[in-house]
Amino acid sequence: MTRLKTQKLMTDVLIVGGGTAGCYAALTIARHSKLKVTIAEKANIKRSGCLAAGVNAINAYIVDGKTPDFYADYATKDANGIVRRDLLLSAAKLFNSTTAELEKLGLVILKDENGKYVSRGNRNIKINGENIKPILAKAVKAEENISIINNLNITDLIVKNNRALGAVGFKTDENTAYEIYAKAVLIATGGASGLYKPNNPGFSRHKMWYPPFNTGAGYAMGIRSGAEMTSFEMRFIALRCKDTIAPTGTIAQGVGAKQVNSKGDVYETKYGLTTSERVYGTVEENRLGNGPCYLRTSVIDKSKDNDLLKAYLNMAPSQTLKWIESGKNPSEQDVEISGTEPYIVGGHTASGYWVNTNRETTINGLYAAGDVAGGCPQKYVTGAFAEGEIAALDIIRKYADAEIETYEEVFESKLGEYEKILGGSNEKFTAQSLEEAMQKVMDEYAGGISTGYSFNEKQLDLADEKIDKLITLADQLSAEDTYEMMYVYELRERLVVCKVLIAHLRARKETRWHTFNENLDYPDTDPNYFGYVNSKYENGKIDIIFRDIVQEAEYEHKN
Amino acid sequence: MSIRIDKQKCVGCFQCTAVCPGSLIRKSDTGKAYIKYPENCWGCVSCVKECRFGAIDFFLGADIGGVGSTMNVSYEGDIIHWNIHKYDGTQITIDVNSKDSNQY
Ligand SMILES: Cc1cc2nc3c(=O)[nH]c(=O)nc-3n(C[C@H](O)[C@H](O)[C@H](O)COP(=O)(O)OP(=O)(O)OC[C@H]3O[C@@H](n4cnc5c(N)ncnc54)[C@H](O)[C@@H]3O)c2cc1C
Numbered sequence: 041m042t043r044l045k046t047q048k049l050m051t052d053v054l055i056v057g058g059g060t061a062g063c064y065a066a067l068t069i070a071r072h073s074k075l076k077v078t079i080a081e082k083a084n085i086k087r088s089g090c091l092a093a094g095v096n097a098i099n100a101y102i103v104d105g106k107t108p109d110f111y112a113d114y115a116t117k118d119a120n121g122i123v124r125r126d127l128l129l130s131a132a133k134l135f136n137s138t139t140a141e142l143e144k145l146g147l148v149i150l151k152d153e154n155g156k157y158v159s160r161g162n163r164n165i166k167i168n169g170e171n172i173k174p175i176l177a178k179a180v181k182a183e184e185n186i187s188i189i190n191n192l193n194i195t196d197l198i199v200k201n202n203r204a205l206g207a208v209g210f211k212t213d214e215n216t217a218y219e220i221y222a223k224a225v226l227i228a229t230g231g232a233s234g235l236y237k238p239n240n241p242g243f244s245r246h247k248m249w250y251p252p253f254n255t256g257a258g259y260a261m262g263i264r265s266g267a268e269m270t271s272f273e274m275r276f277i278a279l280r281c282k283d284t285i286a287p288t289g290t291i292a293q294g295v296g297a298k299q300v301n302s303k304g305d306v307y308e309t310k311y312g313l314t315t316s317e318r319v320y321g322t323v324e325e326n327r328l329g330n331g332p333c334y335l336r337t338s339v340i341d342k343s344k345d346n347d348l349l350k351a352y353l354n355m356a357p358s359q360t361l362k363w364i365e366s367g368k369n370p371s372e373q374d375v376e377i378s379g380t381e382p383y384i385v386g387g388h389t390a391s392g393y394w395v396n397t398n399r400e401t402t403i404n405g406l407y408a409a410g411d412v413a414g415g416c417p418q419k420y421v422t423g424a425f426a427e428g429e430i431a432a433l434d435i436i437r438k439y440a441d442a443e444i445e446t447y448e449e450v451f452e453s454k455l456g457e458y459e460k461i462l463g464g465s466n467e468k469f470t471a472q473s474l475e476e477a478m479q480k481v482m483d484e485y486a487g488g489i490s491t492g493y494s495f496n497e498k499q500l501d502l503a504d505e506k507i508d509k510l511i512t513l514a515d516q517l518s519a520e521d522t523y524e525m526m527y528v529y530e531l532r533e534r535l536v537v538c539k540v541l542i543a544h545l546r547a548r549k550e551t552r553w554h555t556f557n558e559n560l561d562y563p564d565t566d567p568n569y570f571g572y573v574n575s576k577y578e579n580g581k582i583d584i585i586f587r588d589i590v591q592e593a594e595y596e597h598k599n
Numbered sequence: 600m601s602i603r604i605d606k607q608k609c610v611g612c613f614q615c616t617a618v619c620p621g622s623l624i625r626k627s628d629t630g631k632a633y634i635k636y637p638e639n640c641w642g643c644v645s646c647v648k649e650c651r652f653g654a655i656d657f658f659l660g661a662d663i664g665g666v667g668s669t670m671n672v673s674y675e676g677d678i679i680h681w682n683i684h685k686y687d688g689t690q691i692t693i694d695v696n697s698k699d700s701n702q703y
């Protein structure tokens with residue numbers, strides 16, 4: 041039996057996940073109150089999460105002459121109406137001030153000769169995003185009232201009578217289990233990748249768009265604690281450079297490259313220009329035999345090559361290496377594109393925790409911000425900052441004077457579970473082999489790449505059955521050390537997310553967004569489903585809750 | 600997608616170990632860094648940028664079209680030199696000024 045050391049901590053605010061939203065929230069609390077903040081981060085806040093490699097632009101910005109309403113209208117249309125306008129507007133109002141804050145911290149933003157930010161289209165501004173995370177992390181480290189615990193993988197929330205009291209987890213670099221209690225908890229663990237078989241399932245299986253280390257932990261913890269979730273069926277499928285899975289915005293919006301098929305026909309206008317329609321068009325063109333599909337960079341002037349190579353070095357260096365290895369610059373060849381495997385990510389689509397306008401979840405004292413929070417698609421980096429700020433300010437208002445309450449039972453049972461995994465031996469299955477099995481099931485039966493993202497109800501039933509079997513097997517896994525135990529928990533988290541995702545896909549009996557929920561039994565949009573599909577896990581089963589579109593400017597949980 | 604670490608150049612500072620968002624890099628018995636789970640590498644190149652000794656090379660796996668070129672970085676003030684050693688023996692360096700914004 042492997043015994044773990046234990047560590048019990050009390051703090052005012054616990055932030056789970058030191059990424060974009062988590063770091064910004066910590067900074068906000070430190071600057072607006074005297075509360076002590078603890079960040080629990082599974083890796084190291086310097087480069088953890090979505091911002092690791094850098095980002096190419098501020099995707100959500102209110103450019104000169106536009107308004108937050110303009111932004112909300114755009115995001116609403118792109119999501120075919122299934123959004124929370126209160127969330128979109130409250131985030132959009134902070135896009136610019138949070139950007140200005142980052143600039144103060146050292147982020148480089150492109151300016152014209154009059155000192156004005158240079159916009160890219162109607163909603164973006166151009167930056168050098170290579171070091172955006174180290175800049176943020178440095179500011180966080182400088183705050184006296186923030187403690188950072190790196191390499192601490194949180195597995196569960198401590199919740200009693202629907203009130204969040206803290207969280208438990210273990211260090212991946214030593215044999216210590218942690219129980220942390222706080223007045224309020226902010227969950228900021230990002231979205232979920234690795235649910236479906238990826239584009240490159242072999243050696244480069246982690247060469248995916250979304251960080252393979254964001255495994256949906258925050259969703260899973262909330263689901264298991266009975267938090268309400270929304271819109272998981274609005275999966276996100278990204279259109280990316282083939283193989284490197286590098287972002288395409290820099291060539292599509294940046295130099296205006298059009299989507300063309302192998303015959304050279306521009307097809308994007310044929311299928312529509314929303315995010316999901318752009319993916320759909322590409323899938324359809326391939327199905328019709330018109331593939332491969334490309335972004336036509338071969339028509340750009342070669343004077344742009346060097347800046348494109350540099351721009352990619354600042355966010356996706358693999359694409360620059362690919363151009364150089366091929367011996368041809370962007371202006372000399374088109375960039376082949378493909379859809380990725382589906383992700384659950386609230387920064388792009390609307391999946392995640394169901395929150396009130398202040399980003400408090402349906403569990404009291406538990407807040408959610410960034411990709412883990414639902415209802416507010418296309419919020420991206422600045423939206424994660426904005427939600428971190430909104431949640432932080434509400435925590436100060438509502439919970440600064442709350443009592444810290446302990447509840448040891450959760451930790452004791454978790455400690456037992458950790459030690460059992462570390463002490464066990466399983467010669468048949470590993471986290472890795474079960475992950476592959478899960479990805480295959482989701483790919484084949486729940487609308488992965490191999491079926492062109494489409495599914496029917498019979499397939500979903502099978503997927504559900506097979507995921508249940510894998511959940512049973514995952515309960516029997518063992519691990520050599522605490523680091524490998526993290527892989528066991530990552531798998532379990534993903535399986536929980538898969539279960540809920542399947543339930544959501546089944547509940548929305550229509551096709552509201554091509555590819556994102558391409559339901560072959562119900563291929564059309566049905567006005568009866570103009571509303572949210574939400575869910576709650578209670579007594580071992582997932583209950584689906586249909587909710588009407590929120591009209592209020594401020595939304596508060598009612599039941 | 601992966602990286603390789605040159606044992607000769609590695610001085611054992613373990614900055615790469617600290618920074619990897621997947622915590623994939625470990626300390627070997629001989630005090631050098633090695634990637635324990637190469638197939639779990641995201642290819643974010645955080646470790647490549649963190650290593651001030653040019654000991655970490657980044658390359659593309661054959662399954663995504665890689666043919667053997669590698670890339671690492673060196674620094675000079677605000678300039679990041681991205682040194683690309685092509686599979687055919689030639690070398691290309693692209694300089695990026697970290698004070699300059701992307702143009703696109
Ligand atoms: C490759 C890529 C490129 C992008 N480019 C752009 C762009 O150019 N412009 C733009 O505006 N947006 C861009 N986005 C979107 C934007 O980066 C994200 O929406 C945003 O960063 C999400 O912030 P977050 O805080 O929710 O997640 P993250 O920043 O990913 O933070 C999540 C954190 O939680 C930690 N964590 C996870 N699980 C646990 C656990 N169990 N215990 C403890 N810690 C845990 C992770 O390690 C991570 O540090 C991009 C996203 C990606 C993936």
Ligand code: SF4
Pocket residue numbers: 604608609610611612613614615616631632649650651652653654655
């Ligand atoms: S950062 Fe470079 S020198 Fe330091 S341990 Fe890693 S590989 Fe070795």
Ligand code: SF4
Pocket residue numbers: 601602618619620621622623624634639640641642643644645646647
């Ligand atoms: S490239 Fe990124 S994921 Fe891969 S080892 Fe280096 S830091 Fe880790």
